Amino acid sequence: MKKQQSLLKVSNCEKTDCRSKSSHIKKNIVLIGMPGSGKSTAGVILAKILGMHFLDTDILIQADQQRTLQDIVDQDGHMSLREIEEKVLLEINVENHVIATGGSAAYSHAAMTHLQKDGIIIFLHADLNALKRRIKNYETRGLAKRRGQSLEDLFHERLTLYRRYADITIENSFISQEQVCEQIVSAIVDGQQQQLSPRLRREHETIQAMVEIYCRKHHQSEKKEVCNDCAKLIKYARKKLEKCPFQENKSTCGKCTIHCYKKDMKEKVIAIMRYSGPKMIRKHPVMAFRHFLDSRKPAPQLKKSAKK
Numbered sequence: 237m238k239k240q241q242s243l244l245k246v247s248n249c250e251k252t253d254c255r256s257k258s259s260h261i262k263k264n265i266v267l268i269g270m271p272g273s274g275k276s277t278a279g280v281i282l283a284k285i286l287g288m289h290f291l292d293t294d295i296l297i298q299a300d301q302q303r304t305l306q307d308i309v310d311q312d313g314h315m316s317l318r319e320i321e322e323k324v325l326l327e328i329n330v331e332n333h334v335i336a337t338g339g340s341a342a343y344s345h346a347a348m349t350h351l352q353k354d355g356i357i358i359f360l361h362a363d364l365n366a367l368k369r370r371i372k373n374y375e376t377r378g379l380a381k382r383r384g385q386s387l388e389d390l391f392h393e394r395l396t397l398y399r400r401y402a403d404i405t406i407e408n409s410f411i412s413q414e415q416v417c418e419q420i421v422s423a424i425v426d427g428q429q430q431q432l433s434p435r436l437r438r439e440h441e442t443i444q445a446m447v448e449i450y451c452r453k454h455h456q457s458e459k460k461e462v463c464n465d466c467a468k469l470i471k472y473a474r475k476k477l478e479k480c481p482f483q484e485n486k487s488t489c490g491k492c493t494i495h496c497y498k499k500d501m502k503e504k505v506i507a508i509m510r511y512s513g514p515k516m517i518r519k520h521p522v523m524a525f526r527h528f529l530d531s532r533k534p535a536p537q538l539k540k541s542a543k544k
């Protein structure tokens with residue numbers, strides 16, 4: 237596999253400042269997302285821009301198995317493909333690589349945790365209509381899906397997984413691959429989004445789930461999709477979590493002594509909590525229970541020096 241990885245090096249950086257940009261990125265860049273979201277295409281361009289190596293895990297799987305993804309699914313079933321994929325992902329031990337993963341990588345928590353250790357996870361999010369336009373060979377593409385499972389069903393099933401592991405999400409339904417790469421680079425280099433610790437990541441997932449419930453009812457958004465305003469609120473909440481002075485000691489925002497949200501955002505969040513809170517118990521019981529436990533923690537006090 238090592239030979240395969242080294243063969244995939246992409247060189248010839250076209251931008252004069254790409255080396256300085258890549259010097260800000262100490263680890264790997266891992267692209268996740270649905271088939272048709274442009275991971276492989278954007279990955280090659282990104283590697284070229286940043287002077288990094290490029291790795292496509294679907295190619296690694298095929299080289300490892302000496303057969304195509306579709307052959308694996310046809311011969312051994314989609315669960316077998318997911319198992320092989322997990323094994324291949326867990327064997328990856330590289331630095332300074334852009335890694336384009338298969339669309340089913342996010343089913344493996346072990347694999348995603350492994351990739352997170354040395355990489356920043358970028359979710360390329362194309363909406364369902366864009367995917368329908370782009371994917372012409374859905375049935376023969378070698379996807380790890382159930383027999384007869386529709387693209388729509390697969391999209392909704394995986395969306396939650398991608399969001400769970402994403403450090404950065406790039407909406408790419410209507411922009412070119414070059415623009416996708418520009419957005420990834422600026423998001424990383426400008427430090428617009430930092431990686432969240434497990435506690436804060438959990439908090440962010442809870443906010444996201446509540447906003448989705450609220451948006452579906454009040455803004456008629458599609459299943460698991462949110463409108464632009466709600467997407468902005470999710471992004472805003474994430475920024476606040478990144479800067480939250482309490483970090484791992486954080487209780488829930490409702491018990492906070494600072495309340496760092498602006499007035500209008502705070503009002504929106506309160507309305508969402510009131511509506512979605514009770515519904516979380518039925519829709520996301522584990523998340524709701526963890527949130528309840530977090531809310532039982534005493535609100536931490538900020539040290540005087542940190543207040544200044």
Ligand code: SF4
Pocket residue numbers: 476477480481482486487488489492493494495496497
């Ligand atoms: S409201 Fe308080 S607990 Fe919540 S993110 Fe802001 S500072 Fe942190």
